[in-house]
Amino acid sequence: MMEVDQSTFIPGRHKLSAGESLAPDHSAYGLLHQIGSTWPCLSIDVIKDNLGDNRKSYPATVYAVAGTQAERGKEKENQLMVMKLSSLSRMEKEGEESSSDEDSDDEDENTDPILETKAIPLTSTTNRIRAHQIPDTGSSTTFATTLTASMLENGQVLIHDITPHLTSFDTPGTTITPQQNKPISTIRTHKQNEGYALDWSPLWPDGKLVTGDCRGNIFVTSRNSGGGWVTDTTPFTGHSGSIEELQWSPNEKHVFASGSSDGTVKIWDTRSKSRKSAVSIKVSNTDVNVLSWSHLTPYLLASGHDDGTWSVHDLRQWKPTTTSSTPQPSPVASFSFHKEQITALEWHPTDDSIVLVAAGDNTLTLWDLAVEIDDEESKDTGGVRDVPPQLLFVHYMEQVKEGHWHRQIPGVVVATGGSGFGVFKTISV
Structure with missing residues (x-):
C-alpha cells in the first residue's frame, strides 16, 4: 500500500525525497483538469x-488560443492552436450523491x-499571444470577430482572424481553407529583433496593438x-533594457x-510627439x-519581477521624474x-x-489583498512558516508559464506550462 504524507509541501521551500511525488488535495478544488499537448506553449x-456569463453548470466548456514551442530543429512543426476544451467535470465531493435537485440540469x-484543436501552421515559436474581439454587429455567427496577435521568436507579429476556426467547432462539416489560415497582417517593424511584450487595447473596438522587443523599441499598430x-x-x-511587458490602460485610450x-x-501617452515616457x-x-492593470480600480498596477517578488502600485503616487535622484514612491503592497x-x-x-x-x-x-492580520494572529499560520496571510491558494503545475482568469466562469483559471494545459477552480475563490 502506498504511503501518503499529509503534511503541507511548499514548492521552492521544501524538497521531495527519492521516490516521492506530489498529489493535489482534491477537496480543495471545485474543478481540476490537466490536458497534454504535442508541444508545450509559452503563452495562452x-x-x-456566447455560452453565457456567470455560468456555474457542469461540465464546463472553455475556448482558448495558444502558440507552441517546438524543439530546436523542428520549428516548422510550430502552430497557433485554436482550442475548445469541453467535458470539464467538477470535482466530486466526499459523501455527495451523484445527482441532486440543485444540479439536475447538469450532464454526466x-x-x-x-x-x-484547429491548427494554424507557423514556422517559429510563439513568445506571446493575445486575443481581441470586435463587438458583434448582429451577425448570426457563434463568435464575434476574434483576432489574435502572435509575437514570434523571429521578430514578426502576426494578426490572424480565427473567427471561422472557433465557429467550426460547433458547426459540423465546416472546413478551414488555406486562405483562412493565413495572417491578415504581418508586422515587420521589429525586423529580426525578438520580443515578448504585446497587448490589445480594450478601448479601441476595431483593434489597437502595442508591441515591444528585446532592443527596447515599442511600436503601436492601428486599424x-x-x-x-x-x-x-x-x-x-527610453528603456535601457528589453521590453518584457506592455499593458494598455483600462480607462485611458x-x-x-x-x-x-x-x-x-x-x-x-501615444499622443506624445517626443515618443518619451511621461512617468x-x-x-x-x-x-x-x-504587469497587470486592474480594470476595476484603474490606479492600481501590479508588477512581477525576476527575483520572485511582486508588488502593487498606486499610480496616483507616481509623478513625472526629472532626475535619477528623485525619490521613488513605495508600493502599497509587496510580496x-x-x-x-x-x-x-x-x-x-x-x-x-x-x-x-x-x-x-x-x-x-x-492572493487575497483584502486580508489583514494583527501581530497576535501572525504568530499562528497553521504551522507553516514564512507564508503571508494574503496567500490564498497554491496550485502546483510543472513549468507553468502563464495563467488567466476565465471571465465568464467565476473563479476558473486557465494556464499553460511544460506539461500542457491546466484548468482549475478552487473552493476558496
Whole structure:
C-alpha cells in the first residue's frame, strides 16, 4: 500500500525525497483538469464565447488560443492552436450523491475532458499571444470577430482572424481553407529583433496593438479607415533594457505601461510627439517580467519581477521624474513568497483584491489583498512558516508559464506550462 504524507509541501521551500511525488488535495478544488499537448506553449489566452456569463453548470466548456514551442530543429512543426476544451467535470465531493435537485440540469459530471484543436501552421515559436474581439454587429455567427496577435521568436507579429476556426467547432462539416489560415497582417517593424511584450487595447473596438522587443523599441499598430493595419514606424524609446511587458490602460485610450529588464515601469501617452515616457519608476533591482492593470480600480498596477517578488502600485503616487535622484514612491503592497521568477500576473476580473501569480517554482498562487492580520494572529499560520496571510491558494503545475482568469466562469483559471494545459477552480475563490 502506498504511503501518503499529509503534511503541507511548499514548492521552492521544501524538497521531495527519492521516490516521492506530489498529489493535489482534491477537496480543495471545485474543478481540476490537466490536458497534454504535442508541444508545450509559452503563452495562452482565453476566448470570450456566447455560452453565457456567470455560468456555474457542469461540465464546463472553455475556448482558448495558444502558440507552441517546438524543439530546436523542428520549428516548422510550430502552430497557433485554436482550442475548445469541453467535458470539464467538477470535482466530486466526499459523501455527495451523484445527482441532486440543485444540479439536475447538469450532464454526466464524470466524463473525461475533451480537447479539440484547429491548427494554424507557423514556422517559429510563439513568445506571446493575445486575443481581441470586435463587438458583434448582429451577425448570426457563434463568435464575434476574434483576432489574435502572435509575437514570434523571429521578430514578426502576426494578426490572424480565427473567427471561422472557433465557429467550426460547433458547426459540423465546416472546413478551414488555406486562405483562412493565413495572417491578415504581418508586422515587420521589429525586423529580426525578438520580443515578448504585446497587448490589445480594450478601448479601441476595431483593434489597437502595442508591441515591444528585446532592443527596447515599442511600436503601436492601428486599424485604418479601409480596414487594414498600419504600424507607426517611429518607436517609443527610453528603456535601457528589453521590453518584457506592455499593458494598455483600462480607462485611458491613449495610455499604456511598459515593464523592462532595466527594472523600471514607464507610463506612456501615444499622443506624445517626443515618443518619451511621461512617468518612469524604478520598481525592482531585477527584470520586470509582467504587469497587470486592474480594470476595476484603474490606479492600481501590479508588477512581477525576476527575483520572485511582486508588488502593487498606486499610480496616483507616481509623478513625472526629472532626475535619477528623485525619490521613488513605495508600493502599497509587496510580496517575496516565490523564490523563482514571476512569469504571469493577473487581477481577478470582478474582485480587485484577488490576484493570480505564476512563477518559475512550478506554482500558480492566488492572493487575497483584502486580508489583514494583527501581530497576535501572525504568530499562528497553521504551522507553516514564512507564508503571508494574503496567500490564498497554491496550485502546483510543472513549468507553468502563464495563467488567466476565465471571465465568464467565476473563479476558473486557465494556464499553460511544460506539461500542457491546466484548468482549475478552487473552493476558496
